[in-house]
Amino acid sequence: MNKGLTIKDIAKAAGVSETTISRYLNKKYEYMSEKTRRKIEEVVLTLDYRPSNVARSLKSQKSKLIGAVIADIGNQFASDIIKGLSDTCEALGYTLMIAISDESTENEQIQIEKFLDNQVEGLIINTTGFNQDYLTQLREGSVPVVLLDRGVPESQIDVVTNDNYGIGLKAMKYLIDSGFKSIGFFVNEVTNTVRSERLRAFKNGLAGQTEVLGDVYVVDPDNHENLIESMMSFKKLPEPRAIFSANGLTALGLLEAMKEEQLQIIEDFGLLTFDESTWARVVSPSITTIDQSSYGLGVEACRLLVHKVEGTAEKQSLSTSGSQLPSRLIIRESTSYLN
Amino acid sequence: MNKGLTIKDIAKAAGVSETTISRYLNKKYEYMSEKTRRKIEEVVLTLDYRPSNVARSLKSQKSKLIGAVIADIGNQFASDIIKGLSDTCEALGYTLMIAISDESTENEQIQIEKFLDNQVEGLIINTTGFNQDYLTQLREGSVPVVLLDRGVPESQIDVVTNDNYGIGLKAMKYLIDSGFKSIGFFVNEVTNTVRSERLRAFKNGLAGQTEVLGDVYVVDPDNHENLIESMMSFKKLPEPRAIFSANGLTALGLLEAMKEEQLQIIEDFGLLTFDESTWARVVSPSITTIDQSSYGLGVEACRLLVHKVEGTAEKQSLSTSGSQLPSRLIIRESTSYLN
């Protein structure tokens, strides 16, 4: 078990030089006799030798390490992303290191620097959204960076994200076509591009509508009083009303608050929320949701990063690439006030 | 930004030797003039120099790295654990590396070895449960190991876990005192100590009861047919009946299946489940749950591990330590069939 064995021990045991062992470890069999290879193979296996990645990294400046900093790990969405990252790193031969910034800018920087200290070859960042300057500067630094889910406005950093605007627009159209006369957009403070894109979809989806009223309610999903207050305010708009929730956590808070206040979904408000989840299917009435890629986001981000890490020239290119994945509207009971 | 600066550059810039810089970096100010210290400090700050942890690790064999392998990240419980680990590592001056085994033994081993290759000083493992031999052998290896949540039977490895047995017994007593005449224990395949402890609580809670019947249903939470079949089988036992679910995922699957089959909580079955979550409060009727430490589990595991890493002598001691955290029964509507 990595018991202090070094390349020297293996060389001695196999009766060859350290150089040859190194060649074997790096699969440079081209100029190695079959016999030597076999011999080394046997020794490595029986002694259960594993080369030190630390020494390797130091010498070759290549660690095969990728660092990912995740802002908030407390939802299914993040978990699936991480699985995507994990699986893809594994498949591509890299080791993934994950750190949680817990939505703190300071933490995000600390974690990034620790990763850099450990010679990661690339960085995947699900940014808190407040780290614009630091991240932009980072991009000019030594290792490739890919942003995950949340972008950084006006920066050139690659970002892999969902099509929040497009699906948001589609959801708006659906609500309007369903006959809702008021739509309330419930969102926490708009601190990142995901939220701002969703908000933009709400506003543009409303633009030009004369029959439909809309309002934005900036809420704190953990603060019930705040949630209730906003709902009561929204309740003054004409019926039928639909709440458009910018994320699952807010929807959950809303549901809890409604339960307290004896407010009914459908009767009082229709509900449509970003973030698909099991509980959306289980509650009554079931909740109409927007299902976005999460696992796929992780996969794509990882692929793109590795591409940049391994690409020689284009690594330094200034063109923003990145990609947008498609999303899906899942219609359930919570928005069917008719019939 | 770590732009290839080395200790040599700093030494040159500060007009002192590399040795002195190293002393500064390791806060060995004892034998250093105030003046030198200030000078170095200035240079380090203005040049934004950060020492390479890779070189440090190689030389000193101390990486300040802790590796955590998590079996399943797809639930709030795991997320909270990770937060606990993350915060505590940070506080104690260690860098946390997380990997996901996704409930695969093979993956678990791969991730552990990768961590070892990178010189982690200690390992926190939330084991898949099938890795008994490997883990036991690992314990005899070079780095300290702490098991998280799930233990390994008949091994001496330290484990930080919840008191699954005690709280399970309490839940059983509560159900029986509430007047339920049949209790069905719904659990996925019993592959780890957490599940086996919960099962043991169910069985012992039933022991000696003459009025109350019980049965164990081993189910696959993702397979609705399977779930429904088990519920139908349980439905043959005398009323009132309570389902005791061994985890949140199973409860969610059960809820979904019940919705499909038009089965009612309370009318058809009472429901009590391990794992507290927001949706348990939000659904109607709300669900009685067992709330266990998760964040605290992460904190404790981390503390214990660091203690072992830094402890000199006792590190090799054979005594199993570890700890058990208390749990809490949260009574809600789903078990109140009376009144």
Place this chain on the structure above:
DNA sequence: TTGAAAGCGTTACCAA
């Protein structure tokens, strides 16, 4: 097809 030796960026011993 193989090996000797220099060097990656630190730390730590010994000397000054």
Place this chain on the structure above:
DNA sequence: TTGGTAACGCTTTCAA
């Protein structure tokens, strides 16, 4: 109080 230098475990020329 400070500095020279060997060494950590590996990779990579260069030479054989």
